[in-house]
Amino acid sequence: MKRIFLAIAIGFSVLAVQSCNNDKNDKADNKKEISSGNVPEPVKTAFNAKYANAQDVKWEDAHEDNKQTYKAKFMIGDKKMKAEFTENGEFIKESSD
Secondary structure: OHHHHHHHHHHHHHHHHHHHHHHHHHHHHOEEEEOHHHOOHHHHHHHHHHOOOOEEEEEEEEEEOOEEEEEEEEEEOOEEEEEEEEOOOOEEEEEEO
16 A cells, blocks of 8 residues: 555656646747847837947847747846847846856
8 A cells, every 4th residue: 555655646746847847848938039120129229228238139039928028138248138128118127147
């Protein structure tokens, strides 16, 4: 009986871990790199106003919580930066590495 209970517990543990991994993969699939030509003008305008000295800008579009967002990865000097905007050009957040 103990062996059966142990086997069931291990089975549920494996399923729980696999479920967590699938959630991470689903979130990763919601992002894709895009060219700057595919970034809406309000987003580019807001980005350029806030980060005039940005270099090596790469864009991603993402769907999070049923909202379209645009994320820029870029350099300012020797600092790696990220910034996120709504499709209307509203600033959401920034981070640095």
